[in-house]
Amino acid sequence: MKTRLSAIHPLTLISLGLLSPLFMQPTQALEGEVPLSSESIPLLSELPLIQDPPKVPALGEAAKYLPGQTPVHLVLRLGERRVYVYKGDEELASYPVAVGKEGWETPTGDFEVFNKEVDPVFLSLWTGNKIGPGPDNPLGPRWVGFWTDGKTQVGFHGTNNPDSIGHNVSHGCVRMFNKDVIALYEKVELGTRVIVEP
Template sequence: MIRRLLLGALLSASLSACQTAQQTSAPIEAPANEYAAWYIGSMPDKPFDVPLVDRRRMDARYAKQTVAYHGPEKPGSIVVDIDERMLYLVQPDKKAIRYGVGVGKQGFSWKGVASIGRKGVWPAWSPTKTMKSIKPDLPDHLQAGLDNPLGARALYLYQGGRDTLFRIHGTNEPWSIGEQVSSGCVRMLNEDIVDLYERVPVGATVYVKRNGRYRV
């Protein structure tokens, strides 16, 4: 059953730009006959089980791990380093939980300081007007599911009480982790975004930096 659903999700690869996109992304596609091979089972979740990625297919650098961290950000903060393709959840005692991520392609990566304004479990997705103007065949709305570009969880980034339209979210394209291919959002393996989601509250500070800086 899970393989059939995953193969069906491949058909949505052209939709895998996050909600913030100014144009559709150009994903690194896996051949249809290899798509299911990226997965080794599933993790129980509601309303859908989370497909588990065969990490042997990925660069070991992008595996979740605890690392030393000497930045100035307080414990509980999220730091996204666009250049490294890494997300850090700062911990006490100069440590951080590090996850590999996919980021926006050149010219579409956002940087700055925001907070988590809300959190979503298996969120729905709608393209922006700009996305629809560039690719009119995009659906107006997608309900939650394995073929949804936002994946199993989403963290919505806000500034000054307003939605920036940028997200940290899951992805159904695990081969894009470590790449600069999205339309601006930060994408994580579904199993990793589920883990991060459980660790951070609404209101947590998020720093997204490029070239060592997150100040615009």
């Protein structure tokens, strides 16, 4: 008895590639006949096995490659005392900041956000005193860390001294108005790129 493939669009057959024999069902020929024999379809056991498949390097975060998923990055311009939030080349926001004073300059370079905290606790490097969340906390309501030497950290944070914004007055950190650091905190995630320029 002569058989033919089910009425499947030719492009579908092509797209199925090697798997197409698994999905084809012989039927009575309605228009024209295509002979089909068991010898024209290889068995899975007859297909060659790949002993050592090639290693493919990891691509990293999917957001970097998916359309419409361009990651956000920050550009901190110390001379302008301003941080910019970008998605690709589009500027989403910018905020005025205070940066490191002479002898305590904010580090320049290419970094990543490695730490985020809501209501951080301030620990004085000089006295060891701790100040919990609240209006007296020099870190304000949010912390976004992007640099460390293993002992100290530098990051974006709020302030209990809003008059300092726009000046070189910190010990390396980047002070922001409390409302601005809350907004920045929501725009970044761990791994967000931070570029610090002179």
